[in-house]
Amino acid sequence: MADDLFKALADPTRRTILDELAEKSGQTLFEICSRLSMKHRLGISRQAVSQHLAVLEAAGLVETRREGRYKFHDLNTAPLRQITERWPVPAPSGPEESPP
Numbered sequence: 001m002a003d004d005l006f007k008a009l010a011d012p013t014r015r016t017i018l019d020e021l022a023e024k025s026g027q028t029l030f031e032i033c034s035r036l037s038m039k040h041r042l043g044i045s046r047q048a049v050s051q052h053l054a055v056l057e058a059a060g061l062v063e064t065r066r067e068g069r070y071k072f073h074d075l076n077t078a079p080l081r082q083i084t085e086r087w088p089v090p091a092p093s094g095p096e097e098s099p100p
Contacts, residue, residue: 005079008059014052016040018061021075028070029053 008014013036020035021027027035033049036042053073056062060079065072 002059002079002082004055004059005061005082008055008061011052011055013042013044013048014056016042017049017052017056018075021062021073025074026072028072032073 016036017032020032020039024031029046029050032053033044033046036044036049053062053064057064061076063074063076065074
């Protein structure tokens with residue numbers, strides 16, 4: 001299990017960034033900063049958001065793509081499957097039958 005994944009998810013600001021990318025994928029750094037500032041009232045610098053995005057990207061939760069001079073950030077939920085595969089929830093068993 002990648003420790004990077006848990007480190008990335010441990011921070012509330014990074015979880016908020018993931019929430020924003022889940023709501024609208026393909027955002028630029030400027031868009032993410034704007035949404036964090038206006039919607040969540042987070043007074044966080046562009047550089048700090050960029051560092052958070054780097055941690056999320058290292059964990060595989062965010063993928064980036066360049067189009068011209070713009071860099072877009074997309075949510076990638078595939079690494080979250082590692083968690084569910086490591087600790088699968090057992091199927092609920094039916095009511096126990098008692099012998100007659």
